[in-house]
Amino acid sequence: MATTLPALEDALWFDLSADQKAILGPLKDFLRSEVAPGARERDETGVFPMALVKQLGELGVMGMQVPEAYGGAELDTATMALIIEEIAAVDGSLCLTVASHNSLCTGHIVLAGNEAQKRAYLPALATAEKLGAWGLTEPGSGSDAAGMRTRAEDRGDHFVISGSKIFITQGTVGGTYVILARTDDPRPGKSAADGISAFVVPGDAPGLVRGKPEEKLGLHASDTTPLTFEDLVVPAENLLGVRGEAFRDVMAVLDGGRIGIGAMGIGLGRAALEIAAKYALEREQFGRPIAHNQGVSFKIAEMATELEAARLLVLKAAALKDAGRPFTMAAAQAKLKGSVAGVRACDHAIQILGGYGYIREYEVERLWRDARLTRIGEGTDEIQHLIIAREYLRRFR
Ligand SMILES: Cc1cc2nc3c(=O)[nH]c(=O)nc-3n(C[C@H](O)[C@H](O)[C@H](O)COP(=O)(O)OP(=O)(O)OC[C@H]3O[C@@H](n4cnc5c(N)ncnc54)[C@H](O)[C@@H]3O)c2cc1C
Known part of the structure; x- marks a missing residue:
């Protein structure tokens, strides 16, 4: 089964802006022609795709929230989340590279760096000259x-x-x-x-x-x-x-990063959903497509709904961040929901594909393995629960 590239627009309820199309259009072409064909092989060899990452730098994806003054694309957080989702739907490894490079090291320098530090480090990070x-x-x-x-x-x-x-x-x-x-x-x-x-x-x-x-x-x-x-x-x-006060910046960096990890989970889950949906319509057992059984189609319904709900949370957290409003709880919710929905969608997809789901060629096992990290990195599920509970209860204290 070939690597699929599910359409982001199919999953959205709004039209992309002209600016979003300007960056997502070339990116999608690049993902389709250059990234998708080798994703499975790279999963097997584990070779770091430095050439692809450098090309992503040329596409403006490695300095997504770096101000233009330092050579970045200065994108809003929602656009960054959509880009991360899109890359995840094709190659989880490349997605983690992009998400971590942008949100963690680069994001920390954008957040806390002085003018000299920003001038010294951000231009090379924004172009992927340095990772x-x-x-x-x-x-x-x-x-x-x-x-x-x-x-x-x-x-x-x-x-x-x-x-x-x-x-x-x-x-x-x-x-x-x-x-x-x-x-x-x-x-x-x-x-x-x-x-x-x-x-x-x-x-x-x-x-x-x-x-x-x-x-x-x-x-x-x-x-x-x-x-x-x-x-x-x-x-x-x-x-x-x-x-002595960097931990406050660490928490802010992680808040931003978690929006991206939520988006990554959604992208991987979206790819699994699309593979499972196509398969369920094609695969016949007992004389009819397996999609005609509620035991299968209800899984599709759950995957589509949970991923959609997670995307709403991701975009809400992104909107709050861009508005300069508190977004710690929203980011934790987006990360928790995006990662759990993503892993569950991948797991359902394996189940829907039956024995084929367990075979590498059918890709859903790779999606599941890649998605599993999103429930751990940048704070586990349990830590997101702690943050959400703390932030929610704060209102009543
Ligand atoms: C592929 C990968 C990439 C990573 N990249 C980076 C990176 O670039 N930079 C970086 O700094 N780190 C990175 N990490 C580390 C990652 O953020 C940590 O693994 C994660 O935060 C969990 O920490 P831990 O592994 O020490 O688990 P632990 O903190 O030991 O947790 C173990 C278990 O106990 C649970 N637990 C712990 N405390 C509590 C509590 N109070 N209440 C309830 N449950 C609790 C956890 O949820 C988890 O289930 C990466 C990890 C991986 C696997």
């Missing part, structure tokens, strides 16, 4: 990210970073890294998040040691690598944001 990696998670601290042990010691005109990070997307192929490290102990009365700082680290900095890329369940052509910092020297001017 961005963002190091928060450590072997001993994931959901409880403030429990990090990596330290940056102040030596006057520079800091010396020692410690390690794990599961870093673009960890091997990155050219610019944003690394979180503790510079100070928490001040009395403050939470464990106090005292954490962010640094921009060039990929060729001595002491930045890349480990062996991880072997993963899915997203094989996305690079996930542990990092070790062996007395990594970083000039003081590379401190990103306010010393």
Whole structure:
């Protein structure tokens, strides 16, 4: 079965604007002609598609929310979410590369960088001349990210970073890294998040040691690598944001990133839905298409409805972010719904395809494997529940 490219417009209830068409049109052509044909092979080889990523830079997709003054496309968040959904529907690995590069490393510099840092790092990130990696998670601290042990010691005109990070997307192929490290102990009365700082680290900095890329369940052509910092020297001017207060920026970066991960789940689920729908109409058992059985068609109904509901949440969170209004809860809801609906759609698709669903050629197993990450990365389902409950209950306190 050939890789499908479901139409985004079919899934939307509004017409794309002229600006959205201007970026999505060439992107879709590129996805159809250059990305789709090799997606399965890349899943098998795990080779990072550097040439494709560079071409995405030319299409304006690697600096989606970078201001035009620094060479970016300065897109609104809804357009970014639609682009991420579209890429996910074709190649989950490439989608994670794009989503993480834009939202995490690049997004952090856009959010917290000073003028000199923005001029120094954003143009190369926006064109994909350099890929961005963002190091928060450590072997001993994931959901409880403030429990990090990596330290940056102040030596006057520079800091010396020692410690390690794990599961870093673009960890091997990155050219610019944003690394979180503790510079100070928490001040009395403050939470464990106090005292954490962010640094921009060039990929060729001595002491930045890349480990062996991880072997993963899915997203094989996305690079996930542990990092070790062996007395990594970083000039003081590379401190990103306010010393000791980076965790607030981390939370804001993750809020934005979660909109993208929700969109990624929807894109993967949408591809699975389309494959399952076509299959259910073609496959005959007991003398009629299997789609004629409610046990099958109701799954299609559920997939279509849940994905649609998730897209509404993604676009709501995007609208709130662009309006400058609080969007933490909406982003957590969008991420939770998008990822759960995406994984469930992929699982239903495997079921609808029966034995064929379990066979690589039919693609839905790859979609499921790729989608599964969306329930873990940038905060697990459980952490999204914690955030949603905290934000909701806040109204009554
Ligand atoms: C492919 C991939 C790419 C990634 N890319 C990056 C990256 O680029 N940069 C980066 O910094 N990190 C990255 N991560 C890390 C990712 O964000 C973490 O794996 C994730 O936040 C979960 O942390 P953990 O793996 O340590 O799990 P843990 O925090 O140990 O959680 C284990 C389980 O316990 C649950 N749990 C933990 N605390 C609670 C609680 N209070 N209440 C209820 N349940 C709880 C979790 O939900 C989970 O089910 C990546 C991970 C993967 C797999």
